[in-house]
Amino acid sequence: MPAVSQGPAxxxxxxxxxxxxxxxxxxxxxxxxxxxxxxxxxxxLALLAPVFSALTGNSPFAYNPDLLGxxxxxxxxxxxxxxxxxxxxxxxxxxxxFAIVSYGAQVSLLIGLAxxxxxxxxxxxxxxxxxxxxxxxxxxxxxxxxxxxxxxxLIFAIAxxxxxxxxxxxxxxxxxxxxxxxxxxxxRVVRSETLSLKERGFVRAAAxxxxxxxxxxxxxxxxxxxxxxxxxxxxxxxxKIGAEAALSFLGVGVNPPTPSWGRSISDAIxxxxxxxxxxxxxxxxxxxxxxxxxxxxxxLRDALDPAEARSESAAAADPMSAGxxx
Amino acid sequence: MNxxxxxxxxxxxxxxxxxxxxxxxxxxxxxxxxxxxxxxxGKPCSPDRLAEVERYLGVDQAWWKQLFDFLGGIVVGRxxxxxxxxxxxxxxxxxxxxxLRDSVTTLIxxxxxxTISLTLGAAVLWAIGGIxxxxxxxxxxxxxxxxxxxxxxxxxxxxxxxxxxxxxxLLFGFTLNVLxxxxxxxxxxxxAMWAFHLILPWIVLAIANGAIYARLxxxxxxxxxxxxxxxxxxAKGLSEPIVIGKHGLRNLVLxxxxxxxxxxxxxxxxxxxxxxxxxxxxxxxxxxxxVSNLDIQVIVGVTLFAAxxxxxxxxxxxxxxxxxDPRIGARR
Numbered sequence: 001m002p003a004v005s006q007g008p009a010x011x012x013x014x015x016x017x018x019x020x021x022x023x024x025x026x027x028x029x030x031x032x033x034x035x036x037x038x039x040x041x042x043x044x045l046a047l048l049a050p051v052f053s054a055l056t057g058n059s060p061f062a063y064n065p066d067l068l069g070x071x072x073x074x075x076x077x078x079x080x081x082x083x084x085x086x087x088x089x090x091x092x093x094x095x096x097x098f099a100i101v102s103y104g105a106q107v108s109l110l111i112g113l114a115x116x117x118x119x120x121x122x123x124x125x126x127x128x129x130x131x132x133x134x135x136x137x138x139x140x141x142x143x144x145x146x147x148x149x150x151x152x153x154l155i156f157a158i159a160x161x162x163x164x165x166x167x168x169x170x171x172x173x174x175x176x177x178x179x180x181x182x183x184x185x186x187x188r189v190v191r192s193e194t195l196s197l198k199e200r201g202f203v204r205a206a207a208x209x210x211x212x213x214x215x216x217x218x219x220x221x222x223x224x225x226x227x228x229x230x231x232x233x234x235x236x237x238x239x240k241i242g243a244e245a246a247l248s249f250l251g252v253g254v255n256p257p258t259p260s261w262g263r264s265i266s267d268a269i270x271x272x273x274x275x276x277x278x279x280x281x282x283x284x285x286x287x288x289x290x291x292x293x294x295x296x297x298x299x300l301r302d303a304l305d306p307a308e309a310r311s312e313s314a315a316a317a318d319p320m321s322a323g324x325x326x
Numbered sequence: 327m328n329x330x331x332x333x334x335x336x337x338x339x340x341x342x343x344x345x346x347x348x349x350x351x352x353x354x355x356x357x358x359x360x361x362x363x364x365x366x367x368g369k370p371c372s373p374d375r376l377a378e379v380e381r382y383l384g385v386d387q388a389w390w391k392q393l394f395d396f397l398g399g400i401v402v403g404r405x406x407x408x409x410x411x412x413x414x415x416x417x418x419x420x421x422x423x424x425x426l427r428d429s430v431t432t433l434i435x436x437x438x439x440x441t442i443s444l445t446l447g448a449a450v451l452w453a454i455g456g457i458x459x460x461x462x463x464x465x466x467x468x469x470x471x472x473x474x475x476x477x478x479x480x481x482x483x484x485x486x487x488x489x490x491x492x493x494x495x496l497l498f499g500f501t502l503n504v505l506x507x508x509x510x511x512x513x514x515x516x517x518a519m520w521a522f523h524l525i526l527p528w529i530v531l532a533i534a535n536g537a538i539y540a541r542l543x544x545x546x547x548x549x550x551x552x553x554x555x556x557x558x559x560x561a562k563g564l565s566e567p568i569v570i571g572k573h574g575l576r577n578l579v580l581x582x583x584x585x586x587x588x589x590x591x592x593x594x595x596x597x598x599x600x601x602x603x604x605x606x607x608x609x610x611x612x613x614x615x616x617v618s619n620l621d622i623q624v625i626v627g628v629t630l631f632a633a634x635x636x637x638x639x640x641x642x643x644x645x646x647x648x649x650x651d652p653r654i655g656a657r658r
Contacts, residue, residue, distance in 0.1 A: 152595045155628065159626065163620075251617075251618070290486075295480060
């Protein structure tokens with residue numbers, strides 16, 4: 001008992017100074033702070049979408065044919081930007097583009113964050129079980145991890161969303177599919193950290209006292225991999241957001257009329273010459289939120305573990321799939 | 327001897343994974359509530375005709391027999407229907423499109439040159455560009471050069487390929503009018519036009535993927551250069567280029583080979599997004615067309631094909647290890 005009960009008491013003050021220094025280091029990194037600001041801006045944009053909508057009286061679903069020219073492109077310069085329509089309007093329908101982008105942020109962040117939670121939960125459980133129990137469980141799970149890791153995610157997701165019955169809600173399907181293919185990378189990292197923690201004194205001491213394995217995992221190992229999990233969660237989000245946008249871009253994401261940046265960008269293809277702003281606003285929104293999460297994630301990793309950060313910086317660069325962008 | 331055993335192990339492993347993936351694809355796409363015969367039946371679909379199509383496709387059989395036919399088709403080919411209306415599908419049969427009246431294998435092969443041209447050209451660009459810029463950033467660590475390269479890399483990673491592609495089309499195609507906005511000319515027909523049409527897609531794919539290589543190269547290089555043996559090599563009086571080239575770079579070969587193999591494998595199965603943006607009729611476009619026509623045999627066939635390519639790419643990466651790193655084969 002003494003060995004274990006001393007553990008947390010000893011670690012508590014160290015834990016606090018560590019957290020302080022993490023925040024100090026984060027604050028010193030201009031890139032990380034820029035990233036954080038971008039992320040906060042987009043979270044606010046998503047949360048306040050209904051507020052903006054109420055203030056300006058623009059809904060993402062309301063057609064405004066009177067704002068379009070004879071060629072159904074927005075009337076007026078820069079895609080019809082005005083005091084009433086901050087980002088202009090959508091060609092062909094005249095729907096308010098700011099409302100589409102802000103409600104699109106809700107869809108994007110909801111699916112991105114929920115899919116990240118799915119893959120982190122699955123990955124952490126798989127990694128802990130494989131690393132802690134070893135043997136057959138490890139071999140089976142590691143093999144499974146390899147298979148999923150090497151799977152052509154995008155191709156499979158396209159095929160699946162084309163054949164799944166329409167009765168399954170799209171948002172849920174996307175969260176599950178994107179989440180399911182995202183867990184192998186975190187599982188690998190958690191497994192290897194668990195393997196090395198298992199040999200450490202405080203874990204062996206707990207085991208020697210007859211502490212149950214579930215309790216050891218939860219009380220001794222999990223708190224020590226939490227920093228890794230937090231970093232991984234942050235760097236995983238942009239990949240998930242990008243996956244939703246890519247699927248919507250390809251026409252197999254969220255169904256219209258639910259706004260989605262990816263679908264807007266896809267619709268913008270045929271308008272790119274006449275109305276480039278229709279591409280620029282949703283495109284920039286997607287780019288900036290991805291950039292924000294990437295920059296903040298990089299900074300967080302450097303701040304939490306400067307030594308380890310260098311070697312892992314690229315491994316987690318593209319957590320969505322083993323391959324790069326198709 | 328050990329190396330032979332290692333290769334045999336890996337080959338067997340890849341075959342097992344391939345089998346599992348094929349069975350999983352079958353289970354997900356053919357055993358789901360949606361009836362594949364419904365998709366192939368056409369409209370209007372009378373109950374009589376539906377039953378006929380079901381019999382023709384063999385989906386009225388027990389599931390294990392269907393699985394057997396499906397896997398058998400891949401290995402030795404199969405026949406759909408019987409008698410005069412029978413259609414033979416040669417091995418490896420990934421399915422048969424009744425809409426396009428051709429086997430999925432033939433369809434994929436007819437589209438593959440486009441995808442291969444796109445992938446390999448881009449791969450050359452991103453491998454060279456990514457690795458060189460990553461090396462420069464690592465060697466000039468902490469300088470303005472490092473910041474610029476890494477800033478460009480995080481921008482490249484954050485920008486989706488389709489956004490880069492569309493902006494490229496807008497700038498070089500419409501505004502400057504110096505590059506074609508899409509389309510594909512076969513290499514055998516006109517090599518100059520082939521490259522001219524592919525240059526923008528190559529660059530776009532290379533930016534998005536090269537950024538990852540730059541980050542990986544820089545990270546690995548910094549890690550390696552802080553090792554004791556590098557200090558030893560320097561202390562011995564070796565010149566810096568030899569330290570970097572012989573002792574540093576060598577350690578980058580393994581991780582970069584894996585990533586490169588998997589990336590190329592992933593793209594050969596269909597560079598869906600880039601193909602769509604630039605109107606290139608490759609394997610990815612074949613899949614998207616099949617999706618909009620609900621041509622399920624093609625959907626499943628392309629998925630399986632893509633998975634097979636990735637598994638083969640992984641296998642090749644594994645096998646190249648035993649050549650690149652003699653310790654791997656010997657330890658087993």
